[in-house]
Amino acid sequence: MYESPLFWPAHIKDRVLYVLDETLVPAKIKYIPVKNIKGSIKVIRDMKTRAFGQFLVVLNTFLLELNPRGDLLKHLQKVAHQLNNSRPTFPFAEVTGIIVGVAQKARANGADVKTAVIKTVQGFLQGIYHRRLERVRQLADSIDEGDNILTHCNVSGELAMAASLCIKKAKKISFFATETRPYMQGSKLTAWELQQAGVAVTVVPDNTVGSLMADGLINKVVIGSDRSAANGDVANKVGSYQIALLAKEFDVPVIVLTQPSNKVKKGQDMPIELRDPRELLTFDGKNLMPKGVKGFYPGFDVVPHALITKAISIHAGL
Amino acid sequence: MYESPLFWPAHIKDRVLYVLDETLVPAKIKYIPVKNIKGSIKVIRDMKTRAFGQFLVVLNTFLLELNPRGDLLKHLQKVAHQLNNSRPTFPFAEVTGIIVGVAQKARANGADVKTAVIKTVQGFLQGIYHRRLERVRQLADSIDEGDNILTHCNVSGELAMAASLCIKKAKKISFFATETRPYMQGSKLTAWELQQAGVAVTVVPDNTVGSLMADGLINKVVIGSDRSAANGDVANKVGSYQIALLAKEFDVPVIVLTQPSNKVKKGQDMPIELRDPRELLTFDGKNLMPKGVKGFYPGFDVVPHALITKAISIHAGL
Numbered sequence: 168m169y170e171s172p173l174f175w176p177a178h179i180k181d182r183v184l185y186v187l188d189e190t191l192v193p194a195k196i197k198y199i200p201v202k203n204i205k206g207s208i209k210v211i212r213d214m215k216t217r218a219f220g221q222f223l224v225v226l227n228t229f230l231l232e233l234n235p236r237g238d239l240l241k242h243l244q245k246v247a248h249q250l251n252n253s254r255p256t257f258p259f260a261e262v263t264g265i266i267v268g269v270a271q272k273a274r275a276n277g278a279d280v281k282t283a284v285i286k287t288v289q290g291f292l293q294g295i296y297h298r299r300l301e302r303v304r305q306l307a308d309s310i311d312e313g314d315n316i317l318t319h320c321n322v323s324g325e326l327a328m329a330a331s332l333c334i335k336k337a338k339k340i341s342f343f344a345t346e347t348r349p350y351m352q353g354s355k356l357t358a359w360e361l362q363q364a365g366v367a368v369t370v371v372p373d374n375t376v377g378s379l380m381a382d383g384l385i386n387k388v389v390i391g392s393d394r395s396a397a398n399g400d401v402a403n404k405v406g407s408y409q410i411a412l413l414a415k416e417f418d419v420p421v422i423v424l425t426q427p428s429n430k431v432k433k434g435q436d437m438p439i440e441l442r443d444p445r446e447l448l449t450f451d452g453k454n455l456m457p458k459g460v461k462g463f464y465p466g467f468d469v470v471p472h473a474l475i476t477k478a479i480s481i482h483a484g485l
Numbered sequence: 486m487y488e489s490p491l492f493w494p495a496h497i498k499d500r501v502l503y504v505l506d507e508t509l510v511p512a513k514i515k516y517i518p519v520k521n522i523k524g525s526i527k528v529i530r531d532m533k534t535r536a537f538g539q540f541l542v543v544l545n546t547f548l549l550e551l552n553p554r555g556d557l558l559k560h561l562q563k564v565a566h567q568l569n570n571s572r573p574t575f576p577f578a579e580v581t582g583i584i585v586g587v588a589q590k591a592r593a594n595g596a597d598v599k600t601a602v603i604k605t606v607q608g609f610l611q612g613i614y615h616r617r618l619e620r621v622r623q624l625a626d627s628i629d630e631g632d633n634i635l636t637h638c639n640v641s642g643e644l645a646m647a648a649s650l651c652i653k654k655a656k657k658i659s660f661f662a663t664e665t666r667p668y669m670q671g672s673k674l675t676a677w678e679l680q681q682a683g684v685a686v687t688v689v690p691d692n693t694v695g696s697l698m699a700d701g702l703i704n705k706v707v708i709g710s711d712r713s714a715a716n717g718d719v720a721n722k723v724g725s726y727q728i729a730l731l732a733k734e735f736d737v738p739v740i741v742l743t744q745p746s747n748k749v750k751k752g753q754d755m756p757i758e759l760r761d762p763r764e765l766l767t768f769d770g771k772n773l774m775p776k777g778v779k780g781f782y783p784g785f786d787v788v789p790h791a792l793i794t795k796a797i798s799i800h801a802g803l
Contacts (some may be wrong), residue, residue, distance in 0.1 A: 193775045343781075346765070348666050348690045354766070354774040362778055370780045372666045372765060373691045377727025378786040409695025409731055416730055447664070447690060448672070450768055456672040457511040460680055462688045463661075468696040 168303075169331035169364040172196055173356060174324025175296070176216055177223040184227045186210050189217060193359035203231055204246050211253045214350070218393050219299075219323040225250050225259050226288050229266050239280050243270050256402055256440040256467050258394050261430055298481050299325065302424060305479045306389070307332035309422055310340055314387050317343045317376065320404035321352040322391040322424060327360035334365060341367040343385060347404060348373055349447045349464065376410055380417040388414050388421045392470075395425045395480075399472030400434030405465055411474035420476035427480055434469035442466045486621075487649035487682040490514055491674060492642025493614070494534055495541040502545045504528050507535060511677035521549055522564050529571045532668070536711050537617075537641040543568050543577050544606050547584050557598050561588050574720055574758040574785050576712050579748055616799050617643065620742060623797045624707070625650035627740055628658055632705050635661045635694065638722035639670040640709040640742060645678035652683060659685040661703060665722060666691055667765045667782065694728055698735040706732050706739045710788070713743045713798075717790030718752030723783050729792035738794035745798055752787035760784045 176187035184207070185198035199215055201207055207228040211221050228250060235242035247263035266284060273283035306329035310316065318326055333340050342361050347353035354370050361368035371379065379385050388410060392401035401407075401423055414421045431437055444462030448455055472478075494505035502525070503516035517533055519525055525546040529539050546568060553560035565581035584602060591601035624647035628634065636644055651658050660679050665671035672688050679686035689697065697703050706728060710719035719725075719741055732739045749755055762780030766773055790796075 346666060348664060348692060351773060354778075358778045359775045362775060368778065370762075370765060370774060370778060372723060372782060374666060374722075374724025374727065375781070375783060375786075377730055378723065378783065381726065404692075405690060405696065406692025408699065409692065409727065412695055412731060412734055413727055416734075444688075447688060451771070453769070455669060456688060457677045457680060460672075460676040460686065460688060463693070464690060465693060465696065468693075 168328055168335070171324035171327045171360045171363065173220075173321065173360060174299070174328060175223070176220040176323070177227060179227050179230055182231065184224065184231055186216050186224060187220065188215050189220065189356060190215055192356055201228075201231070204228055204249055207231070208249060208253050211250075217321070217323075217352070218391065221254070221257060221259075222262065223292075225262055226266075226291060229263075229284055229288055233281050233284065240270050240274050243267055243280075243284065254440055255438045256393060258428055258430055261428065295481070302479055302481055303328045303332065306422070306424065307336075309477060309479065310338065310387070310389075312338045312340070314338075314340045315343070315385050316340065316387045316389050317345070317379065317385045317410070317419075318357060318389050319345045319353065319373075319406055319410055320347045320391065321356040321360070322389070324360065325391070325424060326357070326389055327364040327366070330361060330366040331364040341369070343369050343371050343379060345371060345373045345376065345406065345410075347406065352404070373406055377413050380413055380419055385417075385419055388419055389424075390421070390470075391424045392426070393467060394437055395428040395478075396431045396433045396437060397429045398433045399425075399475065399478060400437075401425055401470050401472075401475070401478075402434065402437045402439070402467045403470060405468045407470050408468040408474075411470045415474055421470075421474060422477045422479065423470065423475050425478045425480045434471055437469060439468070440466045486646055486653070489642035489645045489678045489681065491538075491639065491678060492617070492646060493541070494538040494641070495545060497545050497548055500549065502542065502549055504534050504542060505538065506533050507538065507674060508533055510674055519546075519549070522546055522567055525549070526567060526571045529568075535639070535641075535670070536709065539572070539575060539577075540580065541610075543580055544584075544609060547581075547602055547606055551599050551602065558588050558592050561585055561598075561602065572758055573756045574711060576746055576748055579746065613799070620797055620799055621646045621650065624740070624742065625654075627795060627797065628656065628705070628707075630656045630658075632656075632658045633661070633703050634658065634705045634707050635663070635697065635703045635728070635737075636675060636707050637663045637671065637691075637724055637728055638665045638709065639674040639678070640707070642678065643709070643742060644675070644707055645682040645684070648679060648684040649682040659687070661687050661689050661697060663689060663691045663694065663724065663728075665724065670722070691724055695731050698731055698737055703735075703737055706737055707742075708739070708788075709742045710744070711785060712755055713746040713796075714749045714751045714755060715747045716751045717743075717793065717796060718755075719743055719788050719790075719793070719796075720752065720755045720757070720785045721788060723786045725788050726786040726792075729788045733792055739788075739792060740795045740797065741788065741793050743796045743798045752789055755787060757786070758784045
């Protein structure tokens with residue numbers, strides 16, 4: 168099976184965390200060295216890595232911050248707090264809470280905090296790796312011979328890997344990847360990954376979803392999600408909601424890769440991050456429109472569970 | 486009333502047709518001098534001017550081609566043929582057919598062909614100018630106090646002018662302009678025009694339409710159209726169809742500026758122009774995605790009449 172660099176975009180080596188700079192993909196495959204919490208927050212805020220990559224950065228950051236000057240437990244609590252506040256839509260607190268909890272318990276039991284944290288983080292990373300591979304297999308099983316699949320934004324390696332499994336089984340499939348303005352994850356990441364995996368992919372403007380469906384060119388939608396609510400609603404890249412609504416109109420099934428989460432009850436409870444409108448108003452640093460024009464760029468929207476045909480979840484364990 | 490340069494983007498002076506280069510707006514207001522049919526077809530194909538501007542170019546081209554070496558009537562027929570084949574979605578044949586018909590009739594009646602063509606074209610231009618102003622007034626009457634209006638692509642001056650009429654009457658209104666990928670007419674033209682007209686406008690990614698409507702932030706949609714069918718279906722910039730579908734879902738009325746046309750019976754009969762995928766895959770000449778990735782960019786889609794709440798038509802006369 169093809170393994171995309173986006174499947175595991177951050178790894179630690181010799182106390183340095185190497186984070187794939189997804190803003191350069193596909194032109195360059197370059198890793199940003201991150202040495203501490205400050206560097207972690209920068210790669211997260213600058214969206215050098217996204218979704219699952221951010222999760223990896225958050226987890227690994229605890230391994231980078233095990234040798235503070237003061238008390239380790241207090242320091243890890245501070246690290247958790249900073250990570251939690253780095254981006255609003257992401258439930259980093261769920262992960263950081265577990266790590267801090269492990270550290271607190273170790274301290275209470277007289278065990279070594281550092282050892283406990285290392286063991287927990289490494290256990291998580293190994294577990295999640297295998298659970299994600301399992302999700303790839305389940306996704307591949309949900310893709311049928313002859314499927315023409317629309318995808319939006321980027322599913323961090325898993326979609327391309329599932330597609331390569333399908334091709335191994337000689338399933339004929341093809342993909343439409345939306346551009347995914349304004350960040351162009353579809354054009355830059357998804358199209359590249361699927362091409363690398365040897366699968367037919369065509370990039371389309373976000374504006375074509377309705378007419379492609381009306382023309383019967385799409386029979387399945389596969390998207391990821393950045394966050395799930397207890398009732399099955401998910402938050403994903405802005406545009407996911409209208410794609411799911413259009414899919415309902417044309418009876419196209421919507422498959423969503425999710426992760427279990429019980430911190431919020433329903434979609435409306437998930438805060439939506441408003442990105443800097445400059446990301447919309449400029450391209451490569453060049454102004455796209457006249458000065459003084461305002462932009463509004465919510466980074467995500469909520470797909471209600473009623474619009475989701477099938478959720479393939481990472482199984483519990485985190 | 487504010488008059489946008491986009492309202493009348495081509496005018497003839499001393500046997501030269503000056504065509505507003507809409508690809509440079511708003512950075513520059515520059516007019517391309519066009520001296521003959523060859524120049525006309527170039528500005529049309531390169532999308533230097535769009536929609537109504539193309540109509541103006543087509544009409545004025547006959548005035549540029551009144552002094553051929555050979556027979557004038559035969560020459561005008563050739564000019565009409567070339568114009569008709571310049572872009573598939575546009576019903577240029579309807580206009581060019583009328584002019585050629587006038588020329589034929591003049592010849593048959595022993596009248597001067599040149600004089601007949603000049604009179605007809607100038608009559609059309611004057612008539613259409615006043616009928617478009619009338620459409621602006623009707624559109625202004627359809628906009629109510631407190632409206633938050635979503636628009637897509639660009640309505641060639643009329644929306645901004647209608648908005649300025651509303652402001653004169655102290656109606657409080659505001660606009661969301663979709664970016665309108667891949668050509669960005671929304672960011673570049675519509676946002677600029679509305680700003681010039683002194684109206685509040687916010688640019689949003691095409692991907693936000695569904696969530697803006699779900700959040701109750703839009704209570705009216707106003708779009709133009711490039712072509713109409715006899716049953717009331719219209720072709721407009723790709724994305725219009727899904728916006729209209731989403732509007733139906735949220736009971737948001739859709740107002741469309743149309744032009745009467747009886748050449749085709751229904752939307753499915755209108756050919757949809759496939760634009761060069763490079764317009765999608767590159768930005769400012771720079772590749773946005775890896776080599777070999779395919780793009781699909783239909784320039785237009787069809788909004789069925791059932792999704793149109795109110796059509797404001799240019800009245801007959803052409």
